[in-house]
Amino acid sequence: MFSASDLRKGLKIEVDGAPWVITDFDFCKPGKGTALYRCKMKNMIHGNTMDRTYRPTEKIGKPDLSEQEVHYSYQEGEHYIFSDSETYEEVRISEKELGKNKYFLIDDALCHLLIYNNKPIEITLPTFIEKEIVATEPGARGDTATNVVKPATIDSGYEINVPIFINIGDVIKIDTRTRAYVERIKKA
């Protein structure tokens, strides 16, 4: 358990059987009275937010959170199969749980899972990955401007904005945190 005095921005706590991360915190003490620990927090599974105020004697739950290092193996129907990088134990994550991350999985990529009560609740992919462009309108010849963009589709089917000079068959670098184009790696 945490005490109210442990509360601070960034602390992960358990409230009503769910993990929450404190996104904003203030210590208040009006009129020489009891201290109030005011928290804004975000649900680590669903992303919804709430405000809570704690008092000095309150105890706050500590979520059972751990990290696991896994490699991506293969897709099996609606599930994506990962293997623990030390024990090779299989971890199955559904397509729904993965969300848009599914478009940026690379064979054997090293990923980090955040586990809450033995269930993965968050996946962190390698920050940068490389993907091939499979569809895009041809850009104007000789146009090397990077501030003009057009849509392009990567081999997993995700559509991303790229500079006008990118063509089908080019390999580009993508930042998985922002899902945005970074640079061209290889020209077709």
Next chain:
Amino acid sequence: MLNESKKPKNISLLESKKPLLIFKSRLIFFIRQYFIDKGFIEVFTPILIDAPAPEEYIEAPSCGKQFLRTSPELEMKQMLAAGYDKIFQIGSCFREGEKGRLHNPEFFMLEWYEVNSDYNDIMIFSFELLQYLSDKLKEDSKISSDFFASYAELKVKDAFAQFANITPEKALENSSFEEVLLDNIEPNLGNNHPLFLKDYPAKCAAFSKLKSNNECERWELYLKGIEIANAYTELIDPIVQRERFAEFIKTRDKTGYKKYPKAKDFLKAIDYGIPQSAGCALGIDRLIMFFTGEEQIKKVLY
């Protein structure tokens, strides 16, 4: 040789704080000047003490077998008993675990006492002190002098009636007093002029003298929604003082706060006789925030 590209973060931070820290130095200079002009003497009571006041919601940091002071109150009151009748002190005070937008575990306090004075006298004195400081610091202050053209007084019970749908007694009963104060009342206080929130319920008397109507002679000063100072007509009755200590210790034990040694020297002083007086404690860091428009206390600290 100074190497700009290798400048450490702490040095850049201190550099950027220079105008604020100069402001602080000037503010403290003018505070001293004001008090000395008014016939006060500056005193220097110990920072490392044996027995802090057992306040209900304030915890002193331990330091070896002693404590860092949370305020110089008990020591300054011993000086009142010894015949020092107009005293002020400026210095660091410490409160364990208090860290937030307006709190830091170490902060700078101005505290003063005057005999033959009550909470109304010290209200006018405080207002005039602010007017003086505002005038002396006007070139570097973000607050127009109109702000200090006048001041307002508001009774706690009237503030609850005006801004919240509950009486202070009811709020104390259901433990919502602090939350109502924070959410409904404080944001409305002192936005155009200094405001003194006065006559707290007897339960919030701390070290102040009770009035006959279950209220106490205590005020807090608000500038733009922020509490800057707290003042009392001081409690000088040794029996009531002992009763308050006993009550406060009960609350402290329930919260799981430290057990302090008994404040024997202070009790000897109040038994001997502390003259009728009023006292005020003012947060200097917050006053700097107010004058300079800073939103976070850490911006005005070293």
